[in-house]
Amino acid sequence: xxxxxxxxxxxxxxxxxxxxxxxxxxxxxxxxxxxxxxxxxxxxxxxxxxxxxxxxxxxxxxxxxxxxxxxxxxxxxxxxxxxxxxxxxxxxxxxxxxxxxxxxxxxxxxxxxxxxxxxxxxxxxxxxxxxxxxxxxxxxxxxxxxxxxxxxxxxxxxxxxxxxxxxxxxxxxxxxxxxxxxxxxxxxxxxxxxxxxxxxxxxxxxxxxxxxxxxxxxxxxxxxxxxxxxxxxxxxxxxxxxxxxxxxxxxxxxxxxxxxxxxxxxxxxxxxxxxxxxxxxxxxxxxxxxxxxxxxxxxxxxxxxxxxxxxxxxxxxxxxxxxxxxxxxxxxxxxxxxxxxxxxx
Amino acid sequence: xxxxxxxxxxxxxxxxxxxxxxxxxxxxxxxxxxxxxxxxxxxxxxxxxxxxxxxxxxxxxxxxxxxxxxxxxxxxxxxxxxxxxxxxxxxxxxxxxxxxxxxxxxxxxxxxxxxxxxxxxxxxxxxxxxxxxxxxxxxxxxxxxxxxxxxxxxxxxxxxxxxxxxxxxxxxxxxxxxxxxxxxxxxxxxxxxxxxxxxxxxxxxxxxxxxxxxxxxxxxxxxxxxxxxxxxxxxxxxxxxxxxxxxxxxxxxxxxxxxxxxxxxxxxxxxxxxxxxxxxxxxxxxxxxxxx
Numbered sequence: 001x002x003x004x005x006x007x008x009x010x011x012x013x014x015x016x017x018x019x020x021x022x023x024x025x026x027x028x029x030x031x032x033x034x035x036x037x038x039x040x041x042x043x044x045x046x047x048x049x050x051x052x053x054x055x056x057x058x059x060x061x062x063x064x065x066x067x068x069x070x071x072x073x074x075x076x077x078x079x080x081x082x083x084x085x086x087x088x089x090x091x092x093x094x095x096x097x098x099x100x101x102x103x104x105x106x107x108x109x110x111x112x113x114x115x116x117x118x119x120x121x122x123x124x125x126x127x128x129x130x131x132x133x134x135x136x137x138x139x140x141x142x143x144x145x146x147x148x149x150x151x152x153x154x155x156x157x158x159x160x161x162x163x164x165x166x167x168x169x170x171x172x173x174x175x176x177x178x179x180x181x182x183x184x185x186x187x188x189x190x191x192x193x194x195x196x197x198x199x200x201x202x203x204x205x206x207x208x209x210x211x212x213x214x215x216x217x218x219x220x221x222x223x224x225x226x227x228x229x230x231x232x233x234x235x236x237x238x239x240x241x242x243x244x245x246x247x248x249x250x251x252x253x254x255x256x257x258x259x260x261x262x263x264x265x266x267x268x269x270x271x272x273x274x275x276x277x278x279x280x281x282x283x284x285x286x287x288x289x290x291x292x293x294x295x296x297x298x299x300x301x302x303x304x305x306x307x308x309x310x311x312x313x314x315x316x317x318x319x320x321x322x323x324x325x326x327x328x329x330x331x332x333x334x335x336x337x338x339x340x341x342x343x344x345x
Numbered sequence: 346x347x348x349x350x351x352x353x354x355x356x357x358x359x360x361x362x363x364x365x366x367x368x369x370x371x372x373x374x375x376x377x378x379x380x381x382x383x384x385x386x387x388x389x390x391x392x393x394x395x396x397x398x399x400x401x402x403x404x405x406x407x408x409x410x411x412x413x414x415x416x417x418x419x420x421x422x423x424x425x426x427x428x429x430x431x432x433x434x435x436x437x438x439x440x441x442x443x444x445x446x447x448x449x450x451x452x453x454x455x456x457x458x459x460x461x462x463x464x465x466x467x468x469x470x471x472x473x474x475x476x477x478x479x480x481x482x483x484x485x486x487x488x489x490x491x492x493x494x495x496x497x498x499x500x501x502x503x504x505x506x507x508x509x510x511x512x513x514x515x516x517x518x519x520x521x522x523x524x525x526x527x528x529x530x531x532x533x534x535x536x537x538x539x540x541x542x543x544x545x546x547x548x549x550x551x552x553x554x555x556x557x558x559x560x561x562x563x564x565x566x567x568x569x570x571x572x573x574x575x576x577x578x579x580x581x582x583x584x585x586x587x588x589x590x591x592x593x594x595x596x597x598x599x600x601x602x603x604x605x606x607x608x609x610x611x612x613x614x615x616x617x618x619x620x621x622x623x624x625x626x627x628x629x630x631x632x633x634x635x636x637x
Contacts, residue, residue, distance in 0.1 A: 084440055086447065131619055135626045138380040139581070141443050142573040143622055145382075146615045149570040153615075157608055264566050268451065271444065307463070307562070311455025317448035318428065321441055 034341040035195075042188055049177055058180045062252070064293045065191040066245050070266075071273035071285035072194045073241035078271065079280035080207055081234045082214025083136065086267050087144030088242055090128075090151045091121040093261035095243030096250035097161055103251055104167045110251030111186045114244040121243025122236040129235035133228070136217065148262055155258040166257025169250070183252040190248065194241040199282050199344065201237070210234055214280070265310065272317050278327030282344040287328055292316075347481045348603075354484055356599030357592065361492030362553050364591035366568070367575040368499055368584050369546030375519040375582030376539040379429060379442045383449040384547050385565035385572055390453060391417050391551020392468075392560050393461060399468045399555075406468050406552050407494065413548035421544025424449065425537055450565065457562035468555040491553040498549055499588060502542075506584075515539050519582060571611060574618035580628030590617075590629065 042061060048054045070092065078084050095117040099110045132143040156164045172179050201207045209230045212220040221227045250256040269292060277288030299312050324331050332338040333345075370384045391413040398409040428445055467473070472486040506512040517525040518535045526532045554560060575594065579586025594617055602610030621628060 082440075084444065131623050135622055137440055138374075138443055139577055139622065139626065141440070142380065142570075142577055143618060145566075146570040146574060146618050149567065150612065150615045153608065153612055268447065271447075275444070307455050307458030309455070310451050311459060314448045314451030314453075314455055318445060318452065321445050321448065322428070325441065 030343065031341045035344065039188075039192055043185070046181055046184060049181075053177070055176070055180060058184050060293070060297065062180065062184050062187045064290055065187040066249055067269065067273060067289035067293055068191040068286050069187070069194040069245045070242050070270050071277070071289045072191070072198045072282075073238045073245075074270040075274050075279065075281075075285045076198055076201060076210075076238040076241075077234050078238075079274055079284070080202060080210040080214060081231055083133065083231065083235070084141050084271065085144040085235075085238075086141055086264070086271065087147035087151075088238070088270050089261055089263070089266040090147050091125055091239040091242040092246040092249070092266065093151060093155065093258070094124050094239075095121045095246030096256050096261050097155070097246075098243075099247030100167060100169055100250040100256040101161060103169050107170065110169075110247050111182055114186065114190065114247040117247035118240040118244035121246070122240035125239025126232055126236040129232040133231045133235060144267075145264075148264060148267060152258055152262040155262060162257070164258060166255055166260075168255045171254050180252075183248055186248045187245070187252075190241070190244050195282060195286060195344075197237075197241070198285075202282060202345065206230065206233070211280075265313070268313060268317070272313065272320070275317070275320050275325075275327055278329030278331070278333075281327070281329040281333070283342045284327050284329040286344075287342070291328075351482050352599045352603045353596055354482060355488065356596035358485070358488030358492040359557070359599065360592035360595030361495035362488075362550065362557055363571070363575060363595055364588040365495035365498055365546060365553065366550040367572050367579070367587040367591050368502060369543040369550065370572055371576050371579065371582060371584045371587040372502075372515075372539055372546070373543035374576065375584070376515055377429070377536050378438070379446065379540075380573075380581075381543070382443060382446040382569055382573075383424075383453060384446075384543075385568035386450040386453040386457075386562075387417055387420070387544055387547040388551040388554055388568065389457060389560055389562060389565050390420070391548035392555040393457060393466075393551075394548070395552040395555040396466055396468050399470065405470055406556050407470075407490065410494070410549050410552040413552040414545040415548070417548025417551070418541040418545030421541045421547075422537065424544070425540045429540070430533075450569070454562045454565060461562065463561050463563060465559045465561050466555075467559040470556055473556040487556050491557045494553060495550075498546070499584075502546070502584070511535070511538060567611065570618075571614045574614040574621075577618055578621045578628055580630035583628070583630040586628060586630035 045054075045061065046058060048057070070088070074085065074088050077088075095114075098120045099113040099117040102108045102113055103110045128147065132140060132147070135143065155161060161167060172182070174181070201210075209220065209225045209227075212223065212225055213227055213230060217227055246261065250260075253260065273288030273292050274285045275288070276284075276291060277286065278284030295312075295316070296309065299309055300306075303309070303312075320327070326334060329338065329342060332342075366385070366388055370381055373379055373381050373384070394413045394416060395406040395409045398404040398412065399406055428449065429442065470487075472490060475486045477484045477486060477489070506516055514525065514530045514535045515538070517528070517530055518532050518539075522532055525535075558564075575587050575590045578590040578594070579588070594614055597617075598610040598613040601613050
């Protein structure tokens with residue numbers, strides 16, 4: 001009896017040691033230098049402002065960073081847990097309005113308020129998740145769309161926050177040359193933080209549980225995972241980062257109004273970026289966000305019409321879903337052709 | 346008292362139109378397990394056909410209705426062939442198709458918006474602004490006709506599902522796809538036909554919509570949530586449930602609109618959706634996989 005016990009523990013230890021060597025090996029082949037270099041380059045980018053006006057470039061990086069944060073955040077729920085939400089811009093709105101109202105009334109700083117705004121969004125996410133995560137698949141997606149509609153109705157008619165006209169925030173006192181910098185660094189930091197967190201989540205026991213849920217929820221439940229708690233927490237977490245983004249974005253634009261946050265196109269972008277890049281991967285949402293923002297800018301610059309923009313987004317989405325459901329990163333990884341610098345998982 | 350009857354009458358009129366809109370959606374979900382988020386955008390497509398038919402040739406929307414239905418049914422067949430026939434066996438089919446229909450909705454909205462711009466339009470045949478009076482109760486003719494036509498179409502649909510051979514096959518496929526296939530039902534054909542019928546119903550609903558509501562391409566997001574709340578409340582795939590949900594919620598919405606404020610009447614549908622998810626996630630008729 002004790003012999004077998006000893007054997008078992010010996011086997012377990014051997015497996016642990018083996019796993020450890022595997023992990024070290026994976027860490028050695030991992031190109032951690034790439035995201036770090038990228039980050040340093042982007043941090044240094046504003047130095048260009050000494051030589052001329054590169055505000056447009058900074059704006060584009062800022063915009064991309066905000067989408068990276070939102071898409072990575074969406075990925076925690078949609079990619080890892082497999083619950084597709086088409087209403088995540090509600091938390092973008094909650095974060096933006098929470099910080100924006102405090103900025104407008106008390107002159108506080110939206111950037112400093114971002115973590116708090118994230119927490120508020122996460123609380124709402126937790127409460128909403130308790131209701132909507134009772135159903136899965138199509139019903140959940142429907143409820144998330146309804147959420148956007150409810151939020152739009154409420155914010156459009158809520159006098160305290162300015163109704164459909166929204167609220168104007170005090171503009172920054174910095175000179176034009178440096179006005180974008182605080183928001184630039186804040187958004188960059190939020191994006192990096194979100195990506196780092198989603199990496200950490202994916203490699204934690206929590207992330208493993210979420211992935212089990214996305215594969216088969218009933219079996220996950222039977223295996224002892226508290227699926228309800230996992231799902232709702234994932235929902236709250238993914239609301240948190242989106243809320244933070246909203247807080248900075250609102251102050252950056254210097255006005256908040258429902259038509260900025262609560263349009264279905266923003267929710268669609270979050271989903272599309274993840275699908276385009278690769279749902280459930282770490283690098284996927286980042287790549288998707290970069291590609292889609294670039295495409296969008298090009299499209300608006302050449303065509304100009306928002307209707308054609310919607311049409312184009314729809315076409316890309318349909319093509320992606322039909323031909324590359326695993327996205328760029330996912331498809332390349334399946335073929336074993338993923339370049340090392342993009343293997344962030 | 347008169348006011349209560351008045352509001353209820355208005356609610357019933359709208360309920361008929363919503364029931365017609367929702368029944369196509371429900372049929373497609375029942376047979377194909379596709380949650381068609383593009384349904385409302387196709388309704389708006391149908392409304393545009395009726396609108397231009399009236400504007401350019403002076404054809405009454407009620408006469409245009411079959412034309413709209415046929416054009417949309419053909420579009421439905423086309424969409425089915427292009428988008429949905431390819432990977433019906435994949436495990437995440439139902440989730441993927443939701444996103445795919447979301448993409449289609451954006452495509453349709455973008456195309457309509459680019460072609461006709463985002464101005465509000467409404468077809469205005471004479472009866473659209475006319476009304477009957479029964480005592481003090483005022484019945485707008487437009488809504489009355491739309492409601493009656495809707496109910497007739499839903500009745501025809503019910504009879505078709507109950508008595509025709511294709512109707513048998515559709516009901517069998519809804520109940521159990523594998524068993525139906527084993528018994529010799531060509532489930533792919535049934536899927537295609539029900540998709541065409543469902544989208545055709547969207548076209549018919551569009552023709553009615555064109556004179557009941559003002560519409561513009563982006564309006565379908567509002568309806569998507571309203572119609573989906575009907576389908577979820579009725580129990581996904583149950584046409585009877587959808588129709589009952591449509592009438593009851595429309596009447597409640599009419600009262601909310603009168604007593605609390607017209608902006609909040611659509612809120613009724615969304616709140617009902619959340620209440621249903623909270624207390625009865627499978628919907629009113631969810632566990633009975635039976636049609637009509």
